[in-house]
Structure formats: structure tokens, C-alpha cells
Amino acid sequence: MRRLLLLAPLLLCTVGCGVLQNSEGEATDAAREVARKAGERLHSQRPRTAEQVGRSASTLDGVEVLGLAGTETHEGDGVEVVVRTSGTAYNGFFDVKEVVVRRCFSIRVSPASEWGEKPGDVDCPDGPAMTFAPPPAPPRLPYEELRSQLPRVPKGGRVDEAEVRRVIAGLDMDPAIRTEVEEAGGRVGILLAVKGDGFDAQDCVLARVAPGETEVWVPPRIQRMPGEGGCSVGFALNPLPAPH
16 A cells, blocks of 8 residues: 555656647647648649748738748749747646647648648747738739710711720829720720730639620639630620629
8 A cells, every 4th residue: 555655656657748739749740730720721733932932821810920932932842931839738637727839830732742741740940920912913904994085976977996996094193004906897896905824713804895785894703714805805705604
């Protein structure tokens, strides 16, 4: 009996230390899961610069960006992002105690990376989390100006394509805005568009001038997605109804 009493404190320490160690491991696994989900959010076939990847990562809940390596996702090994996340677990063997850890992980963003790829464990770099300036705003498309200045042609009249082109030229638009004007069947179609990234909805304004009808509109988002043809001068001349 005396021997058992002497062994009791040692047993308690061993079990208690084991529980604490397991709780810390569980908290680390929770932090790693946050990093893994961040990698899923960053996973894309869209080409991006390291700054774009870092900016996206910094907006994710519970994620701090501490380092970036590489220049673009589609060059070499892609972009490596070092993130810091936190995880919690509970040591409830004797009394409930929250165990909180902060760990750093490496996430690879590249066309070759796999969905749900396990992030690598790395030492946390010194210094504060990185901050990123907001992305530059795209040039504004002159929707209101176009609507107010395009000619109104009465029914039975004739649309003057040259006049429409003069209106477009006088809008003083950003050079990054692409313009197209096309005549067909006595109507003139107009496209004003900002170059898209090939993945997200493109910004564009369409217009059509016809006898008795002048319209200016922005196609629904689904029609402005890549491959849908909503941002084209042909769509301005012959628009399709929006899908339901």
C-alpha cells in the first residue's frame, strides 16, 4: 500500500503531462487544418502574382501572411505562402483548460499543387504579418454618359454610324477600355469593356441604337462570364434573354 501511495504522484504527473502533450498536438492539428482550408481557398488555375496570392490569403479568417516566395503561380514551382494560424484544444482530464497554439505552415499555390494538399510545417519568420495595398480599381465605364449622349433616332429614320462613333470618341475614356462599334441591319451596336482575367465576370457596357430605340445596359453576371459571349458587340446587336 505504501509503495502504491509513493507511486501515485509519479503516475499523476505522467498521465497529466501526457494529456497536456496530446492536447497541444490536437491544437496544432486544428491550426494545420485552418492552413489546409486556406490552401483550398487559394487553389485555382488562374495565373496570379505572388502579391495577388498574398493579398487573397491575408483576407482569410484566422490567417496571417508572414512570407512569400516566387513571382507568379505559373512560373517555376509557383508561389509559396507562409501563414500563421492558431488552434485550440481542451485538457479535460482533471479540469477543463483551453490549450491555444500558434503555428506556421507553408502553402504552395501552383497549377501542379493538389486540392486539399497538406501544408508543410515551418518555423515562424521573425517580424509582423505582411500587409497589402488594395488592388487597383478598374477604370470606370461611362454608363450614364453613354446613355445621355447617344442619338435617339425616330421610327422610320436612319441611324448614322459616324455620329455614334463621334459620341464614343468624345467620352474621354480610360485607354484601358476597349471599344467596338458595328452596324448591321440598320442598327448600330456598341461595346465598352475592361479586359477580364479569363476566370471572373468581365466588366462591360452594351448599347444599341436603332430607329425608335436606343438602349444602354449591363448584361447579367452569368452572361459576362468567360465563354458566354455577353461582352461582345454581336451581343449588343442581338442580345439573348438572361437565363432563369
